[in-house]
Amino acid sequence: MRSGETEASFEDFVRARSDSLLRTALLLTGQRRAEAEDLLQLALERAYRHWPRICGSEGPERYVRRILASASADRWRRLARRPEQAIPIGGGPVVPDRTAEIADRDYLLRALAALPLRQRAVLVLRYFDDLSEAETAAMLGCSLGTVKSQAARGLARLRITADSPTALPTGQVPGRRNPEAARKEAADG
Amino acid sequence: MADIEGLRTAMHAAVDSEKASADELIGLVRRRHRRHQWHVALAGAAALIALAVAIPAGLGAIGQPPKPEQPPAAPTLYIYSWNPGGGYTGPVVDNTVTPINTATGTPGKQIHVGRGFLTGPGWIAITPDGKTVYVTGPGTVTPINTATGTPGTPIHIGRTLFFGNGMFSENIAITPDGKIVYVLDQAGRVTPISTATNTPGRPIHVGGSFNLAAGNIVITPDGKTAYATTNPVCDTASCPGRVTPISTATNTPGAPIKFTVTTGGATGSQIAITPDGKTAYVTTGPTVTPIKTATNTPGRPIHVGGLPSGSGQIVITPDGKTAYVLTGSGVTPISTATNTPGRPIHVALAGAFAITP
Numbered sequence: 001m002r003s004g005e006t007e008a009s010f011e012d013f014v015r016a017r018s019d020s021l022l023r024t025a026l027l028l029t030g031q032r033r034a035e036a037e038d039l040l041q042l043a044l045e046r047a048y049r050h051w052p053r054i055c056g057s058e059g060p061e062r063y064v065r066r067i068l069a070s071a072s073a074d075r076w077r078r079l080a081r082r083p084e085q086a087i088p089i090g091g092g093p094v095v096p097d098r099t100a101e102i103a104d105r106d107y108l109l110r111a112l113a114a115l116p117l118r119q120r121a122v123l124v125l126r127y128f129d130d131l132s133e134a135e136t137a138a139m140l141g142c143s144l145g146t147v148k149s150q151a152a153r154g155l156a157r158l159r160i161t162a163d164s165p166t167a168l169p170t171g172q173v174p175g176r177r178n179p180e181a182a183r184k185e186a187a188d189g
Numbered sequence: 190m191a192d193i194e195g196l197r198t199a200m201h202a203a204v205d206s207e208k209a210s211a212d213e214l215i216g217l218v219r220r221r222h223r224r225h226q227w228h229v230a231l232a233g234a235a236a237l238i239a240l241a242v243a244i245p246a247g248l249g250a251i252g253q254p255p256k257p258e259q260p261p262a263a264p265t266l267y268i269y270s271w272n273p274g275g276g277y278t279g280p281v282v283d284n285t286v287t288p289i290n291t292a293t294g295t296p297g298k299q300i301h302v303g304r305g306f307l308t309g310p311g312w313i314a315i316t317p318d319g320k321t322v323y324v325t326g327p328g329t330v331t332p333i334n335t336a337t338g339t340p341g342t343p344i345h346i347g348r349t350l351f352f353g354n355g356m357f358s359e360n361i362a363i364t365p366d367g368k369i370v371y372v373l374d375q376a377g378r379v380t381p382i383s384t385a386t387n388t389p390g391r392p393i394h395v396g397g398s399f400n401l402a403a404g405n406i407v408i409t410p411d412g413k414t415a416y417a418t419t420n421p422v423c424d425t426a427s428c429p430g431r432v433t434p435i436s437t438a439t440n441t442p443g444a445p446i447k448f449t450v451t452t453g454g455a456t457g458s459q460i461a462i463t464p465d466g467k468t469a470y471v472t473t474g475p476t477v478t479p480i481k482t483a484t485n486t487p488g489r490p491i492h493v494g495g496l497p498s499g500s501g502q503i504v505i506t507p508d509g510k511t512a513y514v515l516t517g518s519g520v521t522p523i524s525t526a527t528n529t530p531g532r533p534i535h536v537a538l539a540g541a542f543a544i545t546p
Contacts, residue, residue: 109200
């Protein structure tokens with residue numbers, strides 16, 4: 001049975017950290033709120049299951065973040081085998097918040113959401129969660145080299161988009177290569 | 190690098206104003222956890238039901254007719270589990286089916302039926318001829334040849350968006366003639382699968398909302414109608430029950446049978462049909478609602494006391510006289526002749542149960 005103290009400790013953790021965890025989940029899912037919330041629930045449920053053990057350990061947050069990262073890793077592996085159906089992200093700003101009118105940010109975020117999942121996860125963990133390359137590799141279960149190359153490629157893709165906002169399509173399929181950007185990349189390179 | 194800073198700024202600007210509703214989240218996590226425990230309990234219950242399917246006389250216990258085929262000499266118990274061997278090995282888990290010879294109690298070779306993220310075991314069912322076991326996974330159903338113990342190609346049902354609806358296939362029912370497998374998924378869809386070709390047909394929508402949709406599906410003993418329940422979204426005062434009849438001849442849904450019970454506070458909606466096929470009993474919150482299958486009309490809810498625990502599992506005895514319902518404090522019998530509850534049998538922390546043939 002769970003003690004009242006354990007329950008209280010879990011509640012305190014969620015109250016204190018859920019905003020931050022949700023933000024990472026949002027970026028990992030390309031700002032799809034429903035998916036992000038579900039991802040977070042899954043991660044927290046897993047933590048809740050083992051709470052008596054992990055609440056006293058090095059850090060439950062690290063545990064939860066690791067599951068968030070693993071989930072996105074699992075997702076891209078799955079999609080590599082079985083492509084996801086297209087979800088149009090264009091037609092309006094992806095992020096309906098105050099900054100949407102700032103064109104550069106909007107384009108950058110749309111470009112981020114359009115990146116292949118692994119590149120997106122690497123960029124989010126490296127530059128939003130500020131993890132080191134080694135930590136990112138550990139979280140995603142891939143090699144350090146992969147983290148480096150995916151970060152470089154992801155940034156290069158963002159750069160292309162920033163230079164040429166029209167390169168960003170309105171019906172990008174997450175996890176697939178952006179054909180316009182690919183053509184431009186080929187032309188540049 | 191300037192563009193890294195730009196990216197950092199953009200990411201923060203995009204999400205820093207986002208807030209999670211912590212209290213709601215805590216509630217959802219607990220509910221999801223109970224669901225997980227339910228899955229674990231179901232793995233045990235599914236194993237018992239699999240055993241029941243393998244023993245003809247036991248079929249009455251789950252509301253299906255005796256199978257005509259000769260039973261195997263020693264029935265085989267199939268247990269669907271995850272992470273066999275114990276210990277937490279990460280969020281990506283192995284789903285495994287283990288056959289057990291019930292005569293000797295020895296386990297056979299484990300059959301791996303795929304890996305998934307935190308998916309765990311779903312449901313398991315055996316065709317009446319005992320030749321194929323069907324197990325559910327995330328967005329898939331995998332047939333297993335019981336003669337060789339080898340899994341077939343997973344049958345994809347619906348979308349497999351990682352965290353989207355339809356991720357979990359929740360429940361399986363097989364028609365008494367063994368021709369169609371019906372799979373109820375979390376998105377509230379029932380997908381018929383032809384056992385001859387193992388191909389899915391067009392999904393039948395039975396309604397429901399995200400993550401709460403899947404209830405249970407059963408088929409009448411005559412094989413003509415499948416009944417799928419939708420887990421209700423209860424508040425503290427009431428629970429809306431919903432059961433959709435599906436014609437197995439045309440695979441089309443009939444008008445949903447709706448009813449509201451006035452005591453709320455629990456989700457989960459299980460269903461069982463009497464061996465004579467005349468009445469379906471549906472658990473909703475702390476009540477059981479009888480439905481006349483001839484007219485598809487719900488009767489007065491029967492209060493069984495205490496919130497149903499976990500699945501709110503309901504099982505009818507082979508003679509059809511008594512329905513037993515799992516509650517938070519044990520098991521409550523209901524007389525099917527009078528639709529009145531008997532004295533509850535108290536069992537602490539009951540998770541799942543089965544009735545001997």
